[in-house]
Amino acid sequence: MKLLPFVAGAMLITSVVQAQTADPVVSGIVKEATENSQLRKLAHELLDVIGPRLVGSPQIKQAHEWAVDKYAGWGISAKNEQWGTWRGWERGVSHIDMVYPRVKSLEGMQLAWSPGTKGKDITAETIILPLVTDSIAFQKWLPNAKGKIVMISMNQPTGRPEYNWTEFATKESFDKIKAEKAEETKAWAERIKNTGFNAKSLALALEKAGAAAIMASNWSNGFGVNKIFGANTTKIPTVDIALEDYGLLFRLTEGGSKPKVRIKAESKELGAVPTFNTIASIKGSEKPNEYVILSAHFDSWDGGTGATDNGTGTIVMMEAMRILKSVYPNPKRTILVGHWSSEEQGLNGSRAFVEDHPEVVNNLQALFNQDNGTGRIVNISGQGFAKSETYLTRWINRIPEKYRAEIKTSFPGSPGAGGSDFASFVAAGAPGFSLSSLGWSYGNYTWHTNRDTFDKIVFDDVQSNAIVAAIMAYAASEDPERSSTEKSILPNNTRTGQPGVWPTPVKPNRKGGQ
Known part of the structure; x- marks a missing residue:
């Protein structure tokens, strides 16, 4: 009798492994990601050719158009959805010299x-x-x-x-x-x-x-x-x-x-220009009005080329969508990808989407956001949703051991009030989750710096992240159950001693810099 718990546990582990091995979609995702990766090509085109994507600049407009064309080439429906306007500005040459002494x-x-x-x-x-x-x-x-x-x-x-x-x-x-x-x-x-x-x-x-x-x-x-x-x-x-x-x-x-300094600084003011989110979708075959969202912000500061903030998150989600279209073209639920603009000025693109699309927010199975550098995904929090452990664990267990071994979870966790675009959805009570990564000196060396460039990308880790994102989207789409949005009772605020309060939606700035 003492052996029964051990035997039961062994059988459970074996069944999970067998399910992963037997699932042709999971194996197809891994195969497509590893044998036909488009990550380097995407990174080169986005970061080297287009460059940084400051909101209001010609480069972010070019990037939005590029993304729609890329999705079209993969047979995925995509559009640029205007949500506001921003101060238009174009960077020119900067040249600075000390000329004396x-x-x-x-x-x-x-x-x-x-x-x-x-x-x-x-x-x-x-x-x-x-x-x-x-x-x-x-x-x-x-x-x-x-x-x-x-x-x-x-x-x-x-x-x-x-x-x-x-x-x-x-x-x-x-x-x-x-x-x-x-x-x-x-x-x-x-x-x-x-x-x-x-x-x-x-x-x-x-x-x-x-x-x-x-x-x-x-x-x-x-x-x-x-x-x-x-x-x-x-x-x-x-x-x-x-x-x-x-x-x-x-x-x-x-x-x-x-000392005397000579400054040459060229720039152009472009007036108020439209600003967009790029939205692409693979329509659900059984529950088209329920949604899984892959999420990453598209804009960047322009000291470097926005490679790890958030070029890596962008190409991860693009690659995940490409893979899903190839090996899972008829998802149960509709799978969307959101490439949000003006995240850097206050999550404005995703906040606008939440405000403009209650039909998506109210029927959201899950959103998976990636926005903290080039490292492997190692942490997922339940974001304060009381029953998140049940369904997130179920989905994570669909990922092969090689790609999920380092992922730590915390449940129910605390709701993110900012930091990145998942928080816009959490504030609205929708299950949005951050796929948090290893640091790779992100805070000092690439986050918002002049050195955030293509050469800082660790492509093996980014490839792993595309696999994780694609499998999580697949598992969430296929799940026969709706994810619970029940909120946990938050602990007291350690600073004030008052009961914790769930974050509330913040209105986007739809006329930025004007």
Whole structure:
């Protein structure tokens, strides 16, 4: 009798393995993904040829059209669905040189939506944002900014990332540099605060005072990487300079050498332009009005080419749809893919879809979103849905051991309130799940940086993710049961002590940057 539980467990494991082995769709997905992968071709066309996909830019429009053509070539119905408009802007050439006290070409670029230099170069002396006692003192200083390039970021005490210090430094040296950095970071925050402005209003105040340009350096705490976001100025250019060159200019300025910098920044304002989501579908054969969604945001910042944020998620979902059309062309439920735009400005594309398509949201079996780099999927949370363990575990068990061995689950989990597009659906009470990946130094080296490029993709991991996404979509589509949307009782907020509250839907910004 003592052997019965063991025997039963062994039989269950054997039945799962046999089901995976015997399922021709699962084996077909793996075969198509491994023997006929289109991932490198998709990545090259999207990232190298089209490039970064800043919302409102010609490149994202080109990418939307490219995606529809790709789906059409695979026999998949697809369309671009307009949900709003955005400030149109096109990046041109950025070239930045120190021309005094010696000549040096600087590593840097204008920020997104930066005003250009109107066909002329700007040559001006650099000046450091001053240390003042209060906003009144800053107002008295402001005339000094006229005609100058104002440096608004701190000078980093080291250009070496922390892991480099951990490996080689003495404890005394490491402790010293950490304390120095903490002190200087705090002091610079106080310097900004004492002006009486925040980051946006400070740039506008300097612009109004007649500054020639704004210069910043948003270091990403790794060798050679800076975060590249958007400009706050409306008339003068804002440029980001690599840590090494910014530090050089800072020291020269602080030391009284009065360096001069020449800036050429070309850009075009395009007015309000339409912004879209690309939606593709494989219609369900038995329950066409119930839906499984594969999800990834299409837009990116444009410091690099948006390779791991979120080119990898995009090509994973495109490849999964291609594979499903090939080996599972008649799904039980309709399988959609959503390529959302303006995720980077606040999940606007997916929030618009949730608002515009209640018929999909209310009949959603599951949404699977991938948006955190190039690594293998290793974590899936139940997002606070009380019975998510039952159906997610059932679907995950359809994945061959090779591809699911590292996946950890947490149930029921907590509902995501932001971070990526699955949260737009969770807020509406629909079962949206994040397929979370291994880091591969994502936070420092590729997330929103100038180094987020094709060469950072780990294609073996991305291929694994396409297999996982395709099988999860297949399993969710075939499941005879509807997934439960019952919400769990959330624990008390650890900060306030109040009962946890489910996130509520947020309205999208449908007229961005205007």
